[in-house]
Amino acid sequence: MKESADSVERDSVVLLHAPVGRDAKLLHDLFHRARIHSQVCLTVEELCREMGHGVGAVFITEEALDAESVHRLATVLQEQGTWSDLPLVVLTVGGEPSEASRKRLARLEPLGDLTLLERPLRSDTIVSAARTALRARAKQYEVRRRDAELQLVTDNVPVLISYIDRAQVYRRVNQTYTRWFGLRPEQLVGRTIKSVVGEPHYTAAQPFIARALDGEHVSFESQLWDKDGKLRDVAVSYAPDRSADGDVRGLVSLVQDITERNNNERALRDSERQFRSLADTIPNLAWMAAADGHIFWYNRRWYEYTGRTPEEMAGWGWQSVHDPQVLPEVLDRWRESIATGKPFEMVFPLRGSDGVFRPFLTRIVPVRDSSGTVARWFGTNTDIDEQKRIEDALRQANRNLEEFAYVASHDLQEPLRMVNVYSQLLLKRIGPETNPQLQQYADYIRTGIRRIEELIRDLLTYSRVTHANGDSVAGYADLGSALRQALIRVDARVQENQAEVSFDPLPTVSGDEGQLSHVFQNLLSNALKYRKREETPRIHITAERRDGEWVVSVRDNGIGFEPEQAERIFGLFKRLHRDEEYPGTGLGLAICKHIVERYRGRIWAESQPGAGSTFFVSLPGAPCD
Amino acid sequence: MTRPLRIFLAEDNPGDVELVRESLREHHIEHTLSVARDGREAKRFIQGIEEDASCPDLFLLDLNLPKADGYELMDLLRAHPLCANKPVIVVTSSDAKKDRDRAAQMGAARYFRKSSELIEFLQLGLLIRELAEENGLPVGA
Numbered sequence: 001m002k003e004s005a006d007s008v009e010r011d012s013v014v015l016l017h018a019p020v021g022r023d024a025k026l027l028h029d030l031f032h033r034a035r036i037h038s039q040v041c042l043t044v045e046e047l048c049r050e051m052g053h054g055v056g057a058v059f060i061t062e063e064a065l066d067a068e069s070v071h072r073l074a075t076v077l078q079e080q081g082t083w084s085d086l087p088l089v090v091l092t093v094g095g096e097p098s099e100a101s102r103k104r105l106a107r108l109e110p111l112g113d114l115t116l117l118e119r120p121l122r123s124d125t126i127v128s129a130a131r132t133a134l135r136a137r138a139k140q141y142e143v144r145r146r147d148a149e150l151q152l153v154t155d156n157v158p159v160l161i162s163y164i165d166r167a168q169v170y171r172r173v174n175q176t177y178t179r180w181f182g183l184r185p186e187q188l189v190g191r192t193i194k195s196v197v198g199e200p201h202y203t204a205a206q207p208f209i210a211r212a213l214d215g216e217h218v219s220f221e222s223q224l225w226d227k228d229g230k231l232r233d234v235a236v237s238y239a240p241d242r243s244a245d246g247d248v249r250g251l252v253s254l255v256q257d258i259t260e261r262n263n264n265e266r267a268l269r270d271s272e273r274q275f276r277s278l279a280d281t282i283p284n285l286a287w288m289a290a291a292d293g294h295i296f297w298y299n300r301r302w303y304e305y306t307g308r309t310p311e312e313m314a315g316w317g318w319q320s321v322h323d324p325q326v327l328p329e330v331l332d333r334w335r336e337s338i339a340t341g342k343p344f345e346m347v348f349p350l351r352g353s354d355g356v357f358r359p360f361l362t363r364i365v366p367v368r369d370s371s372g373t374v375a376r377w378f379g380t381n382t383d384i385d386e387q388k389r390i391e392d393a394l395r396q397a398n399r400n401l402e403e404f405a406y407v408a409s410h411d412l413q414e415p416l417r418m419v420n421v422y423s424q425l426l427l428k429r430i431g432p433e434t435n436p437q438l439q440q441y442a443d444y445i446r447t448g449i450r451r452i453e454e455l456i457r458d459l460l461t462y463s464r465v466t467h468a469n470g471d472s473v474a475g476y477a478d479l480g481s482a483l484r485q486a487l488i489r490v491d492a493r494v495q496e497n498q499a500e501v502s503f504d505p506l507p508t509v510s511g512d513e514g515q516l517s518h519v520f521q522n523l524l525s526n527a528l529k530y531r532k533r534e535e536t537p538r539i540h541i542t543a544e545r546r547d548g549e550w551v552v553s554v555r556d557n558g559i560g561f562e563p564e565q566a567e568r569i570f571g572l573f574k575r576l577h578r579d580e581e582y583p584g585t586g587l588g589l590a591i592c593k594h595i596v597e598r599y600r601g602r603i604w605a606e607s608q609p610g611a612g613s614t615f616f617v618s619l620p621g622a623p624c625d
Numbered sequence: 626m627t628r629p630l631r632i633f634l635a636e637d638n639p640g641d642v643e644l645v646r647e648s649l650r651e652h653h654i655e656h657t658l659s660v661a662r663d664g665r666e667a668k669r670f671i672q673g674i675e676e677d678a679s680c681p682d683l684f685l686l687d688l689n690l691p692k693a694d695g696y697e698l699m700d701l702l703r704a705h706p707l708c709a710n711k712p713v714i715v716v717t718s719s720d721a722k723k724d725r726d727r728a729a730q731m732g733a734a735r736y737f738r739k740s741s742e743l744i745e746f747l748q749l750g751l752l753i754r755e756l757a758e759e760n761g762l763p764v765g766a
Contacts, residue, residue, distance in 0.1 A: 414718055417741035418640045424743035425647065449741065 010054030011141050014038040014130055017047045018061040023091070027059060027126065034127040036134070044069040048076045057087040057133035058112075062101060065090065070104045077111035083144040087133030088112040091119055160255035163241070166213060168193045171250065182227035198225055205236060212238035212251045224255065232259040285350075285360070285381040287318075291374045293338045302381075307353025321351045334364070341366050341374045350381060358385040405463035409456040416456075420449045451579075458587035462572075465515060465594045477513035479506035479552060483541060485513075486520035493528050503541035507550045509619040511599035516619075519595050519603075520554070522588040523615050527556035529582055530613070549601075550621050555614040560607040570603065592617075629655040630763055632753070633681035635667040635698055636660065636716070637690055641739060644746050645685065645716070652750030654757075654764050664693025671701050671708065680707045682762045683753065686733075688717040688724060699731045712756050716749065 014031060016038050018024040024040045031038040037056075041047035044064065051058065065073075077086060088108060097105070108114055113136060117129060154161045155175035163172040173188045181188065181196065193209070194202040201224045208218045219237035226232055239252045279286045279299040286299040294315050303310070306321045319327060326348045337344040344364035349357035364379040423445040427438055483506060487494070494501060501524070509516075524539060531537040535557060543552045561569070561576055568574050570593040573586040589603075596603045596617050607613035632649075636642050642660055649656050659681060661667035667690070674680050684702060688695035695715060702708045712734040717724065720738055728736050734756055740746045757764040 413741075414638075417718065417739060418638075420741040421644060421743050421746055422640065425644075428743065453741070 009037075010056075011137065012037055012056045012134055013054075014134070015047055015050050015055050015058045016040045016060075017044065017058070017064050018091070019043070019064050020061065023061055030123050030126060031130060034130070036127070036130050044072055048072050051076050051086070055086065056137045057089060057130060059089045059091065059130070062090055062092045062097070065101070065104050065108075067104065070107055074107055074111055077108070080111075081144065083140055083147060085136075085140060086112045087115065087137055089115045089117060089129055089133060091121065092116050094118055094120070158257070160253070162188075162253045163250055164193060164209075164253055165250040166248070168209060170196065180224075180226050201225070208236070208238055209251070212240050213248050215240045215242070215248050221258070232257055233262045234258060282380075283383075285383075287379050289364075289377040289379065291338075291376060293334065293377065305352050305383075306350070323349045323351070323357055337364060337366075338377075341368075344379075347384065358383055359388055360384065402463040405459060409460045409463070412456050413453065416449050416452055420446060451583075451585075455585045455587070458585045458591065461518070462587060462591050462594055465591065465598060475510075475512055476508050477511040477516045478508050479516060479543065479550075482506075482513045482517035483520050485517040486524055489521050490524045490528065493525065497528050497531060497537050499528055499531070499537035499539060501539045501541075504543065506541070506543050506552065507545075507621060509550050509599070509601075509621055511601070511619055515595045515598075519592045519617060522592050523554040526588065526615075527554065527558055527613075529584070530556075530558040530560075532557065532559055532610075545621070546618070548621065549618045551616055551618045553614050553616050555612065557612040560609045560611050560613050562609055563607060566605050566607065569605065627655075628763055629657050630683065630753075630757055631659075631679075631681040632656050632683050632685060633659045633667075633670065634661070634685040634716075635664070635690055635695065636685070636687045637663055638687075641687070641716075644739075645749060648747045648750035649753065650750075651747045652754055654750060654754060664690040664697065666692075667698050668693055668701060671698065671705060674705065674707055677707055680711070682711065682760070683757065684708070684711055684713045685716050685753075686713060688715060688719060688728075696727065696731065699728075699733065703732065712760055714749075714752065714756065 014036055016024050016027050016031075017040075018027065019042060028038050028040055038059075039050065041050055047058070047060075077088075080086060090105065090108075092101075105114070105116070113133070115129060115133070117125065151174070157174065158176060159174075160176050160180055161174040162170050162177065165171050169190060169192050170188050173185050175185070177188055178184055183196075188196060193205070197205070201222055204220070204222045208220050211218050217237070217239050219235065221233065221235050223231050224234045235256045235258045237254045239254075240248045241250045241252060243249050276297070276299070280301070282299070283301065284299075285302040285305055287295050287302060288297045289295040295318060296314070298310070298313055302313070306313070308317075308321065311317075312320065319331075322330060330346065330348050333346060334344060336342070343366065345362065347359050347361050350360050351357050360381040361384045362379060362381045364377050366374040367376045367378055369375040423442050427442045430438060483503060487501065493499075520541075527539045528537060538557045540555045541552065542555075543550050545551075565576055569576065570589045572590045574590070575584060575586040577584075593603050596619070599619055601617060601619035603615065603617050605613055605615045634642065634645055636645065639662075646658065649658070659670065661670050667686075684698075686695040686698050690698075695717070699713060702711065702713065713732065714735040714737055715724075715728040715733045716737045716739060718739045725736050735752055737749055737752055740748075754764050756762075
């Protein structure tokens with residue numbers, strides 16, 4: 001910035017070199033009065049040095065122009081940029097100049113904008129000459145500035161930009177040429193196209209160059225070696241440069257590297273080809289649609305299944321293989337997806353070539369471009385006829401199994417009741433006093449039966465999770481209320497253990513309140529059962545939102561367990577303790593898992609021996625929360 | 626009024642029949658007990674009641690009986706001119722709410738769940754005594 005401010009100032013400075021007499025002083029004063037900046041240079045060395053820093057005009061007396069001075073000046077002037085035509089005012093001595101003087105002036109003539117003023121001088125002539133010189137100089141600087149701007153712009157475009165004259169010689173190139181060819185602009189300017197780009201490219205370009213020089217705008221694609229010897233794809237365009245009278249003087253050449261773009265397009269074409277051949281081998285029906293839903297491609301399987309032709313199916317023709325009863329809903333939902341860009345999923349029937357409708361699970365996902373706009377849709381239809389039959393059979397088998405478990409455990413309880421009640425009656429009849437061991441035996445019977453009864457009860461609960469409640473999985477459960485119900489049921493044990501139970505507000509989730517209350521009951525029972533003898537049991541229940549789900553945690557300060565057991569404890573009949581340590585059936589957590597999974601939730605636990613346990617239950621939230 | 630209480634019991638499990646007897650003995654209830662061992666036998670018995678003098682004062686019905694269940698028997702009793710108002714105790718191992726509700730709805734006076742604890746089972750005698758007293762029936766000492 002500073003440099004340019006300086007140079008602007010220098011640009012309007014008049015340098016004076018009049019070593020003999022008072023001319024320098026007079027001129028300096030004169031310019032000062034006319035508000036023209038001037039600077040006196042006592043020697044020609046000083047003058048040349050100052051000129052190198054920028055100058056508006058030079059006033060020099062003829063007598064200062066000896067052979068040595070002219071030589072030095074000429075050297076400085078020759079080094080000027082092409083834009084520069086420095087105003088040089090020579091104050092001559094009156095009368096005819098000598099031969100030597102004329103020669104010296106002739107040497108300077110082509111190097112600057114030379115003006116001769118004959119002395120004696122009128123002051124207004126001098127001032128006027130200086131002003132004219134400075135105006136001309138200001139224009140030159142302006143041209144230079146614009147040229148620099150243009151160069152800056154073109155140098156920063158990743159396109160090879162050049163000006164080529166009628167002789168097919170580079171007149172000007174941008175910096176990109178240096179990056180491409182590894183040659184500096186001055187190494188390129190003046191060379192012919194052919195010598196720079198090489199034979200193959202030139203052969204391809206030559207006809208287009210000819211047309212451009214005939215006045216046509218042309219563009220074409222070709223290949224061009226770069227400095228690393230790589231042959232790259234380029235897009236070339238030539239624009240003719242016409243003079244005012246319409247003659248073509250040369251052309252502007254723009255060469256853009258399109259290798260990457262071409263590679264991308266090739267990769268896209270290849271991947272699309274691969275994709276289509278892959279899509280033709282899958283057993284699903286598959287297709288692609290434009291962003292507006294117009295289907296432009298189906299895989300082979302589609303035609304095999306429907307027995308239709310591409311012409312019948314194109315666009316929205318697929319409707320003819322739909323069940324007319326279901327079609328309106330399909331159309332509604334498909335149009336909604338198209339409007340919103342959301343994926344589509346639905347099961348609907350499609351008619352096969354045999355005329356039979358079979359259920360298909362249809363999934364359609366949007367394929368978005370880099371800006372996120374839906375570019376196309378990709379859809380699959382999966383025949384779930386067989387899957388549906390298997391699922392139905394499985395569901396039936398499960399129902400039967402649960403029914404069996406329910407009935408079996410029910411019928412098991414009856415004989416047990418008999419064993420228990422009659423062992424007691426037996427003891428009552430014989431009288432325990434006759435043999436003290438009888439009471440002990442009766443107790444063993446009773447303990448055994450209690451245990452079987454518990455097992456049966458838990459098995460019943462387990463089978464009831466799906467059995468008793470039918471398919472009521474669509475409801476919502478207030479977990480706060482479920483927890484309160486559970487707390488009422490374990491209240492006696494809470495009192496007995498002098499436990500401290502605290503809880504935060506709990507959300508409403510998808511699920512059945514009664515069953516989720518059972519989960520709480522089981523977790524609370526465990527927390528109380530596996531307490532530390534010497535410590536007040538503390539249980540805290542809380543819930544937090546995580547990734548669209550509610551995660552409820554039940555934390556205790558009990559004996560904990562080895563982390564590697566964390567999965568095992570949820571298995572059927574899996575226990576970590578002997579029965580005399582901590583009695584139980586090994587079903588409690590399996591029941592919890594069964595219930596939670598029924599509502600598409602998960603249950604897991606974290607613990608360390610001696611450091612308490614935390615049980616987590618994640619459940620989908622109710623849609624209203 | 627010192628005649629024994631006439632009790633009818635429909636029960637297929639002989640063990641339970643004996644426990645019912647034990648509970649009556651435990652609570653010193655003077656009684657005569659008629660037992661039907663399946664649903665059909667019970668139906669025949671009820672249909673055969675022709676005079677009030679031979680009609681039981683109290684019916685103990687198991688729900689889960691072979692050949693005809695306890696509900697059918699209750700229907701039959703409610704339709705019987707002599708038995709329509711006699712108290713019924715459902716004696717069952719079922720703890721299901723639907724059974725409790727249905728029994729109440731059909732007019733059973735009491736619902737007794739067969740316990741696997743002797744002491745609890747013997748409470749049936751107490752229940753019978755209460756019910757008999759409520760209905761002004763003879764229950765002995």
